[in-house]
Amino acid sequence: MRKIIVLTAVLIAFPAMAQTSGGGDTGGGVVRAQKPVTGEQVYGAVCQACHMADAKGATGAGTIPALANNPRLAGAAYPIMIVTGGKGAMPGFVGTLSNAQMAEAVTYIRTHFGNNYAKPVTEGDVAKLAKPPSAGGH
Numbered sequence: 001m002r003k004i005i006v007l008t009a010v011l012i013a014f015p016a017m018a019q020t021s022g023g024g025d026t027g028g029g030v031v032r033a034q035k036p037v038t039g040e041q042v043y044g045a046v047c048q049a050c051h052m053a054d055a056k057g058a059t060g061a062g063t064i065p066a067l068a069n070n071p072r073l074a075g076a077a078y079p080i081m082i083v084t085g086g087k088g089a090m091p092g093f094v095g096t097l098s099n100a101q102m103a104e105a106v107t108y109i110r111t112h113f114g115n116n117y118a119k120p121v122t123e124g125d126v127a128k129l130a131k132p133p134s135a136g137g138h
Helices: 002-013 015-019 040-050 079-085 099-111 125-131
Strands: none
Touching: 040 079, 079 099, 079 125, 099 125
16 A cells, blocks of 8 residues: 555656657746756655655655655665665665666765765766666555
């Protein structure tokens, strides 16, 4: 059930981004959102729906872990593995976000919300730990 809730939140956040990489009015009255590039943009478009604007997480139908003041973010490998492969109700984002977007998002959460882990995460770091999505169903 939690996976469905999280997946629904992700799917709600992405339709406009999936249509095009550029933004602007299409001429038909549809304004397309620009693809999130910076860590802050990715966090706002994808992560914030569950982890909240203040990154303090939430408890309700499930528990969404806090990213704020989180000592588990000290080593970059842990958040990279979670973002790429998922954990619990959180889906992995390989195939949904680019390695660059995931690197930017992980760097952002490691340097904001009371976290002071300054070493940036690179696309290469993500590529080393990202596993392609598994084929098949749930």
